[in-house]
Amino acid sequence: MKGARWLVVCLLLGASASAAEEEARPPTRFERAVAVLGAPAVSADDSRRAKAELAAIIAGEEDSADASAARYLLGRLKQLENNEADPPEFQALRARHPGHPLAQLAALKVLLRRLYADSAESPDDRLRAGEELAAAITLPALRSDYHLAMGEAYIFHGDRREPALRHLRAAAEIGIPSAATRANVLVQIGELARLSGERAVAAASYRAFIAEFPRDLRQQIVRDRLADLEGKAP
Amino acid sequence: MKLSLKARLLWAALAVVFALCAWHVIGVSFRPGAKADTRRVVRVGHFMLHSGIRDALQAVIDEYERRHPDVHIVQVPVPDRAYPQFLRTQLVAGTAPEIMQIGAHFTGMDELRARYFEPISAIVEEPNPYNVGTPLAGRRWRDTFLDGLENGEAYSAALRHYYGIPLAVGGVRILYNAALLREVTGGTAMPRTYPELVALCQATDTFARREGRTVAPFAGSRLSALFLMSPLFASVNQRLYYDLATDHTLRVTDWDYGLTYLQGKWHFDLPSIRLGYALAREMAQYQKPGFYQLNTSDATLQFLQGQSVMIVSHVLDVTNLKAQAGFEILAAPIPALTRDDPVYGAGVLGPVTEIDTKAAANLGLIRGAPQRDAAVDFLRFLGSRPGMEIFCARSNWLPSVEGVPVPSWMEPLRPQQSGYAGRFFAEIAGRGDARFVVGNQYHLLFGQAGGVDALLDVIRESYGPAIRADLAKDVRESELNLRRQEPGLSAAYHAAAEGFWRDVSSQNGYEARMLRTRLILSQTAQSP
Numbered sequence: 001m002k003g004a005r006w007l008v009v010c011l012l013l014g015a016s017a018s019a020a021e022e023e024a025r026p027p028t029r030f031e032r033a034v035a036v037l038g039a040p041a042v043s044a045d046d047s048r049r050a051k052a053e054l055a056a057i058i059a060g061e062e063d064s065a066d067a068s069a070a071r072y073l074l075g076r077l078k079q080l081e082n083n084e085a086d087p088p089e090f091q092a093l094r095a096r097h098p099g100h101p102l103a104q105l106a107a108l109k110v111l112l113r114r115l116y117a118d119s120a121e122s123p124d125d126r127l128r129a130g131e132e133l134a135a136a137i138t139l140p141a142l143r144s145d146y147h148l149a150m151g152e153a154y155i156f157h158g159d160r161r162e163p164a165l166r167h168l169r170a171a172a173e174i175g176i177p178s179a180a181t182r183a184n185v186l187v188q189i190g191e192l193a194r195l196s197g198e199r200a201v202a203a204a205s206y207r208a209f210i211a212e213f214p215r216d217l218r219q220q221i222v223r224d225r226l227a228d229l230e231g232k233a234p
Numbered sequence: 235m236k237l238s239l240k241a242r243l244l245w246a247a248l249a250v251v252f253a254l255c256a257w258h259v260i261g262v263s264f265r266p267g268a269k270a271d272t273r274r275v276v277r278v279g280h281f282m283l284h285s286g287i288r289d290a291l292q293a294v295i296d297e298y299e300r301r302h303p304d305v306h307i308v309q310v311p312v313p314d315r316a317y318p319q320f321l322r323t324q325l326v327a328g329t330a331p332e333i334m335q336i337g338a339h340f341t342g343m344d345e346l347r348a349r350y351f352e353p354i355s356a357i358v359e360e361p362n363p364y365n366v367g368t369p370l371a372g373r374r375w376r377d378t379f380l381d382g383l384e385n386g387e388a389y390s391a392a393l394r395h396y397y398g399i400p401l402a403v404g405g406v407r408i409l410y411n412a413a414l415l416r417e418v419t420g421g422t423a424m425p426r427t428y429p430e431l432v433a434l435c436q437a438t439d440t441f442a443r444r445e446g447r448t449v450a451p452f453a454g455s456r457l458s459a460l461f462l463m464s465p466l467f468a469s470v471n472q473r474l475y476y477d478l479a480t481d482h483t484l485r486v487t488d489w490d491y492g493l494t495y496l497q498g499k500w501h502f503d504l505p506s507i508r509l510g511y512a513l514a515r516e517m518a519q520y521q522k523p524g525f526y527q528l529n530t531s532d533a534t535l536q537f538l539q540g541q542s543v544m545i546v547s548h549v550l551d552v553t554n555l556k557a558q559a560g561f562e563i564l565a566a567p568i569p570a571l572t573r574d575d576p577v578y579g580a581g582v583l584g585p586v587t588e589i590d591t592k593a594a595a596n597l598g599l600i601r602g603a604p605q606r607d608a609a610v611d612f613l614r615f616l617g618s619r620p621g622m623e624i625f626c627a628r629s630n631w632l633p634s635v636e637g638v639p640v641p642s643w644m645e646p647l648r649p650q651q652s653g654y655a656g657r658f659f660a661e662i663a664g665r666g667d668a669r670f671v672v673g674n675q676y677h678l679l680f681g682q683a684g685g686v687d688a689l690l691d692v693i694r695e696s697y698g699p700a701i702r703a704d705l706a707k708d709v710r711e712s713e714l715n716l717r718r719q720e721p722g723l724s725a726a727y728h729a730a731a732e733g734f735w736r737d738v739s740s741q742n743g744y745e746a747r748m749l750r751t752r753l754i755l756s757q758t759a760q761s762p
Binding site for chain 1: 349380381382384394476480481482483484485583584587589590651652653654655713716717718720721722724725727728735736738739740742743745746749750752753756757
């Protein structure tokens with residue numbers, strides 16, 4: 001009888017120890033912090049504690065996958081809450097693991113902020129910085145977003161048609177997950193190519209748009225543009 | 235331990251009560267023929283209290299329950315005025331029905347969607363199993379809807395996710411009293427061009443004076459007048475519209491009207507803008523005096539009493555009107571302006587397309603719904619061709635799903651496919667402060683002593699600050715949305731969830747637009 005009691009006590013202690021062990025594991029701590037930060041009404045104290053938890057994961061095992069995820073989330077929150085364009089966590093992530101998907105994503109997020117920063121930096125310098133990033137972003141899903149960002153930035157900063165067209169065509173070739181964005185890009189390629197005198201490129205892009213987006217509001221105007229290119233009356 | 239007499243009596247009383255309750259429960263449970271309802275219950279909260287719509291929805295439910303005897307679908311209809319409060323309180327309390335109607339115009343709808351509605355983007359990318367055996371079999375579910383789910387209720391541009399399944403296609407038509415039109419013109423042919431429409435309006439006024447009857451060309455209300463003026467104003471400004479799409483997308487978004495205004499790319503004294511307002515004033519002459527103070531029900535009453543030849547109405551209201559009218563009601567599109575129009579033609583490209591007419595009455599899925607799977611399955615049935623055939627046959631609403639047949643009288647309600655952009659009038663007014671700054675001054679345009687200059691003298695000064703406030707608010711909301719999305723995205727990455735990179739891509743596009751807007755607001759801070 002006495003032995004059975006001890007067995008139960010040992011089992012309970014063992015279970016609570018393994019639960020505590022599970023609670024202390026970085027993935028569990030990361031998930032806990034994310035759950036707190038994602039709650040609809042997170043208090044300032046809870047938010048601070050969750051961020052401290054993320055910082056502790058980074059301090060505990062600097063090069064683990066959990067630490068990279070924690071670095072990304074902490075950096076991202078600084079971007080969004082404190083308007084820090086390139087937070088230290090992003091810099092550390094890019095320096096330690098430049099090829100890591102989250103490091104590439106962080107680089108793209110930093111670029112977006114730089115392209116449209118309210119600063120004295122010239123458009124030329126911003127766009128040059130964007131071009132220099134090209135080699136660092138290798139993940140196909142992000143390369144498409146990178147080219148889209150650059151294409152739109154070239155249009156925004158002075159309607160520079162040739163580089164904008166080059167980037168938008170690259171994005172379209174890689175693949176654009178959002179249908180609405182792809183529709184826009186096909187029209188943009190058509191328009192930019194038409195204005196640059198690349199009639200074949202323009203016509204191909206217009207045709208792709210007409211075929212792929214039959215319900216789009218721009219069907220008629222794109223058909224008109226194509227007819228103009230082909231020398232037919234719209 | 236010895237209990238006092240009082241305590242013993244109390245315990246005895248409790249025992250008796252317990253025994254009675256137990257006896258009652260046993261009696262109910264073992265009553266001959268008694269059977270507990272073990273069906274899974276899915277509730278559908280909506281504000282579609284229009285004539286016949288609840289019955290139409292119930293017909294779909296009945297068929298669904300016949301196919302799935304283990305599921306019970308319950309409608310929770312709520313009057314439209316109370317619905318926004320109902321929606322919010324139910325969501326916050328965690329007691330919301332599994333499925334709820336979405337209203338894109340509700341205050342804070344994006345916030346509600348972000349927090350409480352489940353994105354159905356992945357679901358609508360797959361074929362709908364209930365379309366098996368129909369021409370829609372195997373097609374991505376989203377593509378089987380006439381609008382491809384590209385409406386503000388089904389799709390949140392801010393959150394870049396799909397949330398709703400629509401039940402009908404919207405749109406606006408001129409409905410006319412066929413008998414009265416015959417009295418006025420001797421026939422039932424409706425005008426096809428703007429000059430013909432003006433001629434009909436003039437003929438109606440002449441008829442009313444000659445016969446000494448109270449008959450106006452249009453039954454007037456604020457909304458029906460704006461329905462009429464909006465596409466005509468937009469036609470006059472079609473060339474300007476495409477000029478404003480400086481990002482080469484040939485498309486101007488809600489945000490772009492305000493941004494391009496702040497950037498000085500258009501202003502209220504452009505010839506086409508002034509012409510558009512002049513046209514709106516011309517159309518105002520043919521509405522009942524004081525129309526801008528009247529609401530839709532006033533206009534409906536006027537039309538039903540035979541005091542106007544035409545009413546401009548949302549197609550979803552056609553069923554109601556036909557049920558109440560003592561005369562034949564027919565439908566026609568709003569006549570188009572043409573490039574050769576001697577007054578208004580300079581900025582016109584052609585008819586206004588309705589190819590992107592938005593579907594309406596969207597039902598969304600509540601995040602964490604207890605009967606989530608059954609709710610998804612019911613939405614699939616409702617949004618399938620068989621489900622929509624049942625709904626359309628009872629509701630007389632234009633179906634939201636492709637290929638569903640409609641009665642012949644509804645054919646003119648179908649959206650016009652070819653044509654050009656046509657929402658300029660509505661969209662320059664913005665969605666927040668600017669809407670009130672512009673909309674509240676239209677009496678200056680429509681009043682007898684008013685005119686285009688009277689309106690522009692006022693809104694020229696107030697529009698810039700108002701649209702700036704709207705855009706700044708949009709930026710703040712976007713920043714909050716991005717912040718809200720981030721933990722969820724991190725969790726998805728950590729869990730190697732499917733669709734993570736697609737969501738990231740959506741977020742990148744959304745974020746770039748927000749950053750551009752913020753920069754333009756800063757760059758134009760000194761502009762009027």
